[in-house]
Amino acid sequence: MLELQDLKDFSIHRWYEPFKHIALQTVLLELPEVVVDKLKSDDSDTDVAEVCPVEFMGALKNVINNLDNNAFVKNNWHAPMDAKMFSFGNELKVTNVNDLFLYLTTSNIIAEDFSSQQSSIPFYLALKPWKSIHPASEFRCIVINNVLRGITPRDWPTYYAHFKDEGPLIIDTLTNFFKENILGRFPRKHYIFDVIMSYPDQPSIVDFGPINSKTNLYAFSWREISPLINKDSPEEVAPIFRYLDSDIGIMTKADAIYKIANAFT
Numbered sequence: 001m002l003e004l005q006d007l008k009d010f011s012i013h014r015w016y017e018p019f020k021h022i023a024l025q026t027v028l029l030e031l032p033e034v035v036v037d038k039l040k041s042d043d044s045d046t047d048v049a050e051v052c053p054v055e056f057m058g059a060l061k062n063v064i065n066n067l068d069n070n071a072f073v074k075n076n077w078h079a080p081m082d083a084k085m086f087s088f089g090n091e092l093k094v095t096n097v098n099d100l101f102l103y104l105t106t107s108n109i110i111a112e113d114f115s116s117q118q119s120s121i122p123f124y125l126a127l128k129p130w131k132s133i134h135p136a137s138e139f140r141c142i143v144i145n146n147v148l149r150g151i152t153p154r155d156w157p158t159y160y161a162h163f164k165d166e167g168p169l170i171i172d173t174l175t176n177f178f179k180e181n182i183l184g185r186f187p188r189k190h191y192i193f194d195v196i197m198s199y200p201d202q203p204s205i206v207d208f209g210p211i212n213s214k215t216n217l218y219a220f221s222w223r224e225i226s227p228l229i230n231k232d233s234p235e236e237v238a239p240i241f242r243y244l245d246s247d248i249g250i251m252t253k254a255d256a257i258y259k260i261a262n263a264f265t
């Protein structure tokens with residue numbers, strides 16, 4: 001469960017405006033209280049649709065329609081990734097309001113966010129144009145004490161041959177992107193940001209998130225990252241881009257980490 005300050009700082013309704021020129025395009029719709037209450041009460045998707053105020057339903061249909069009936073949905077913080085199995089073709093594509101309510105009502109990730117809410121932060125739906133994203137183009141960037149320390153592919157552990165040659169370019173591009181666009185503009189010292197990157201385009205921000213023992217750090221582990229939080233960070237230090245550098249077949253994350261020496265010491 002996120003802390004109150006985390007809920008605030010990492011909610012897309014807070015960070016989208018200052019970063020929208022470099023983020024995936026998003027339409028934010030505030031959820032009416034009756035709908036939030038229905039979602040909290042663990043009801044079926046039809047029950048949620050029934051309590052939807054007419055104007056909100058109209059606005060929602062309009063947004064989905066404007067996104068060519070081909071959208072991706074999140075709440076302020078999370079996507080309903082665990083509802084994938086209920087979707088057509090195992091893709092969380094939103095083609096109409098029924099898809100949207102089905103994903104929201106079947107996802108435990110979303111239910112947990114809705115139930116953990118005791119604060120005054122309004123709930124939003126964040127709708128984005130559906131994008132075919134190549135898994136090798138997704139990276140999670142780890143910022144500690146306002147310094148970019150680590151870059152990991154989000155598709156981990158998967159071997160991509162081009163990471164070896166393109167590694168220096170990936171490091172340079174993301175370091176410059178971070179310094180020019182994010183450093184000093186995000187209200188935290190420690191956080192992760194997710195990007196998609198496909199040359200020659202500029203990276204696009206997918207999300208920001210807190211960094212703690214529950215954060216998925218993919219190629220990195222909390223055990224090696226957490227000590228950096230209490231250390232003075234060198235100002236000029238290149239981030240470590242960690243990727244699988246050989247096709248070693250199927251292995252667990254624990255195996256993978258074991259095989260890669262701790263690079264921060």
Ligand SMILES: Nc1ncnc2c1ncn2[C@@H]1O[C@H](COP(=O)(O)OP(=O)(O)OP(=O)(O)O)[C@@H](O)[C@H]1O
Binds near residue numbers: 080131132133138
């Ligand atoms: N607009 C989009 N269209 C299609 N797929 C998307 C879109 N945005 C994100 N995805 C896919 O969904 C995945 C999860 O998205 P995202 O990182 O925004 O969710 P999240 O709930 O914040 O995840 P986490 O809990 O890991 O931070 C991404 O890795 C990407 O593959």
Ligand SMILES: [Mg+2]
Binds near residue numbers: 077208
């Ligand atoms: Mg996220």
